[in-house]
Amino acid sequence: xxxxxxxxxxxxxxxxxxxxxxxxxxxxxxxxxxxxxxxxxxxxxxxxxxxxxxxxxxxxxxxxxxxxxxxxxxxxxxxxxxxxxxxxxxxxxxxxxxxxxxxxxxxxxxxxxxxxxxxxxxxxxxxxxxxxxxxxxxxxxxxxxxxxxxxxxxxxxxxxxxxxxxxxxxxxxxxxxxxxxxxxxxxxxxxxxxxxxxxxxxxxxxxxxxxxxxxxxxxxxxxxxxxxxxxxxxxxxxxxxxxxxxxxxxxxxxxxxxxxxxxxxxxxxxxxxxxxxxxxxxxxxxxxxxxxxxxxxxxxxxxxxxxxxxxxxxxxxxxxxxxxxxxxxxxxxxxxxxxxxxxxxxxxxxxxxxxxxxxxxxxxxxxxxxxxxxxxxxxxxxxxxxxxxxxxxxxxxxxxxxxxxxxxxxxxxxxxxxxxxxxxxxxxxxxxxxxxxxxxxxxxxxxxxxxxxxxxxxxxxxxxxxxxxxxxxxxxxxxxxxxxxxxxxxxxxxxxxx
Numbered sequence: 001x002x003x004x005x006x007x008x009x010x011x012x013x014x015x016x017x018x019x020x021x022x023x024x025x026x027x028x029x030x031x032x033x034x035x036x037x038x039x040x041x042x043x044x045x046x047x048x049x050x051x052x053x054x055x056x057x058x059x060x061x062x063x064x065x066x067x068x069x070x071x072x073x074x075x076x077x078x079x080x081x082x083x084x085x086x087x088x089x090x091x092x093x094x095x096x097x098x099x100x101x102x103x104x105x106x107x108x109x110x111x112x113x114x115x116x117x118x119x120x121x122x123x124x125x126x127x128x129x130x131x132x133x134x135x136x137x138x139x140x141x142x143x144x145x146x147x148x149x150x151x152x153x154x155x156x157x158x159x160x161x162x163x164x165x166x167x168x169x170x171x172x173x174x175x176x177x178x179x180x181x182x183x184x185x186x187x188x189x190x191x192x193x194x195x196x197x198x199x200x201x202x203x204x205x206x207x208x209x210x211x212x213x214x215x216x217x218x219x220x221x222x223x224x225x226x227x228x229x230x231x232x233x234x235x236x237x238x239x240x241x242x243x244x245x246x247x248x249x250x251x252x253x254x255x256x257x258x259x260x261x262x263x264x265x266x267x268x269x270x271x272x273x274x275x276x277x278x279x280x281x282x283x284x285x286x287x288x289x290x291x292x293x294x295x296x297x298x299x300x301x302x303x304x305x306x307x308x309x310x311x312x313x314x315x316x317x318x319x320x321x322x323x324x325x326x327x328x329x330x331x332x333x334x335x336x337x338x339x340x341x342x343x344x345x346x347x348x349x350x351x352x353x354x355x356x357x358x359x360x361x362x363x364x365x366x367x368x369x370x371x372x373x374x375x376x377x378x379x380x381x382x383x384x385x386x387x388x389x390x391x392x393x394x395x396x397x398x399x400x401x402x403x404x405x406x407x408x409x410x411x412x413x414x415x416x417x418x419x420x421x422x423x424x425x426x427x428x429x430x431x432x433x434x435x436x437x438x439x440x441x442x443x444x445x446x447x448x449x450x451x452x453x454x455x456x457x458x459x460x461x462x463x464x465x466x467x468x469x470x471x472x473x474x475x476x477x478x479x480x481x482x483x484x485x486x487x488x489x490x491x492x493x494x495x496x497x498x
Contacts, residue, residue, distance in 0.1 A: 027340035043340075043347040050327050053193035055320030057184075060200035062316035064207050064232055065091075066309055071211045072225050073374045079222050080375060081298055082162035084305030085155065085288065090146045090167045092285045093278075094139045095177055100277030101132055102181035104270040106326050107412045109189030114334020121186060121251035125244070126259035127266045128182035136178040143171040155292050159301070162222065169226035173233045180237040183244055188323050189330070190251060199239045207232040272414040279421035280405070283451065284308060286430065290437065290447050300444055303383035306374045307391045314359050314395045315402060321352060322406030329410025338471035341410075345466060348403045356399030360392040383444075390448045397455045404462040411474055413465075420461050429454015 027039060065087055073080040105128040112120050142149065147164025151157065187196055207228060214224025244252050288308060291300040325348045332341040363370070367388035371381040408417045433450025436442050442449070 027337065027343050029339065039343055040347055043343050044351070047321075047324055047328060047344060047348060047351075050188075050191050050193065051321050051324030053197040054188060054323045055317055057193065057197040057200040058316045058320040058323070059313065060197070060204045061236070062312060063204045064229065066313065067204070067208055067211065068225050068229055069305070069309055070374055071215055072222060074376070075215070075221055077298060077302055077375060077377050077380065078158060078162065081159050081301045081305065082166055083222070083225065084301060084308075085150065085159060085163040085292075086146070086167040086170070088288050088305060088308060089150070089285050090142060090163070091170065091173075092281050094142055094174055096278045096281030096285075097139065097274050098132055098135060098174070098177050099181055099281075100274030101135055101270040102128060102185050102273075103277055103326075103409050104128070104266065104273040104414070105182050105185040106189060106323070106409050107269065107273070107330060107414075108266075109186055110327050110330025110410060111334035111412070113189050114331040118190075118251050119253060121189065122248075122253050123256060123258050124266075125182055125186045125252070126256065127263060128185070128270070129179065130259060130263065131267055131270055132178035132182060133175070136174045139174065140171060143167050143174065153289060155289075156298075159292070159298070166222055166226050169223060170229050172230045176230075176233040176237040180233070180240060183237070183240045184323075186244065186251070187240075187248075188327050190248075191327065192248065195243050195247075196240065199236060199243070203232050203236040203239075206235065269412075269414065272418060273409070275418040276405070276408065276414045276421060279418060279425055280401070283421075283425045283429070283454070284311075287433075287448060287451055290433070291444050294437075294443055299377075299379050299383055302375065302377070302380045303371075303387065304444060304448075306371050306380070306384050307387060309374065310363070310370065311391055311394055311398065314356070315398050317355075318352060318399050318402035321348060322402045322409070324348075325403055325406040326410040329407055333411065333471075333475045333477075336475050338475040341475070342469075342471045345407050348406075349400060349463075352399045352403045353396075356396045359395050359399075363388060363392050363395065387444055387448065390445060390452065393452055394448075394455070397452065397459055401455060401459045401462070404459065404466065407466060408462070411469075412477075416465065417462065420458055420465075424458035424461065425451075425454045428457055 027043075069080065069083055069087065072083045105124055108124050109121050112118070112124070146167035147160050150160035150163055155163070184196065187193060210228040210231060211225060214220045214228050218224060220227070288301060288304055291304050294300045325344060328344040328348075329341045332338075332344065368381075368385045371384035375381065405417065408414060429451045431450075432453055433447040436446030436450045437444070438446075440446055
């Protein structure tokens with residue numbers, strides 16, 4: 001008898017994502033195009049029930065960075081370059097590492113939730129808070145000595161001085177991130193994402209209001225922008241913690257000394273996750289640094305920072321999909337459903353490609369106009385229009401790369417991806433960009449084109465890795481991974497359904 005495509009839950013039934021299970025056990029095998037469409041439709045619904053609020057949350061949080069640059073860009077081009085360096089170089093260097101550390105929590109919480117060990121999620125959250133707070137203390141000197149660091153790597157003195165002052169003022173943001181990033185992973189693993197989206201939009205609206213008051217109303221300029229940035233980030237983190245403590249009683253059972261047990265296993269996974277994530281975020285950060293060595297650095301940095309800001313909007317959209325597919329894969333593997341995990345991956349890759357093509361069309365059609373949002377400087381506007389085609393290619397590659405990274409987080413493959421990123425980005429792409437930019441004298445286009453080759457190589461290798469994945473084996477390992485990396489001694493290995 002043929003397995004029914006849709007499952008109507010009986011009374012009292014509960015799957016790993018309550019109310020979202022639409023299959024009887026694992027997803028049925030696809031037989032021909034007629035069988036593919038129902039699977040595609042069901043997986044699309046499951047994905048976007050999680051992805052839509054996460055994407056909205058990610059976009060609004062990124063909007064805090066972007067709106068800060070927009071406001072400051074209308075003060076002056078020097079201020080725009082300084083804030084771009086402060087947020088995209090120093091800020092991204094640190095928060096990229098913190099985000100990577102927190103993504104380990106996504107693997108463990110997602111798989112533990114799939115297995116049904118909901119009570120462990122609060123313990124994992126506290127462990128992540130401990131690790132990220134210590135990391136924030138260790139990384140704080142980067143903010144304190146930002147001016148000296150920027151000058152050491154060759155930034156012009158006036159940009160480095162102003163960027164250093166701005167970066168020092170946004171130091172509190174790193175500690176709010178140590179609280180905020182783990183909470184996001186904790187809530188996403190349970191598909192409790194609507195409140196996150198609501199908090200994020202309120203934070204963005206508040207940020208716009210206080211930016212206007214501090215910069216133009218009180219005349220505090222760049223310093224007002226930094227203070228507004230700190231306030232918004234801290235208020236956002238506090239609001240999410242209040243929600244966890246007050247409304248997540250199933251997973252949050254209070255502070256526990258158990259959070260200090262077996263921290264080293266958690267640290268190892270966190271470091272692998274951080275290395276994987278940072279190699280990607282730092283790679284594009286290096287682009288901003290390298291163009292600062294070119295002649296007319298203020299124009300070069302300003303134009304690239306605007307393109308990176310636009311790219312950031314698309315990247316953040318796909319980071320939302322990254323997080324959603326991470327939840328889908330980790331929950332399905334934790335539940336012992338390898339086929340459902342595999343089909344989720346196929347659906348998200350196809351949809352990410354389609355969305356990126358739409359983004360490319362919009363960018364190329366508006367290449368002569370969108371820089372006006374960020375600056376009144378006509379030279380920077382012309383420079384942006386000249387390199388817009390590189391931005392378009394970057395957006396296509398990043399769309400696939402982001403969702404594949406989400407698959408890696410859901411499956412716990414962080415170490416493998418870290419090695420691939422190291423080889424493709426820093427051994428291949430970066431040297432090629434240096435040669436094209438400085439030796440061949442292609443300037444900004446050469447540096448960027450070479451680095452794009454690195455992203456293309458990484459994307460191809462990850463696609464091959466996913467194609468060759470044994471999903472039955474991954475499902476069998478998920479429960480053991482929760483026990484080993486989560487520091488829990490009584491886990492069991494599930495036999496996947498086939």
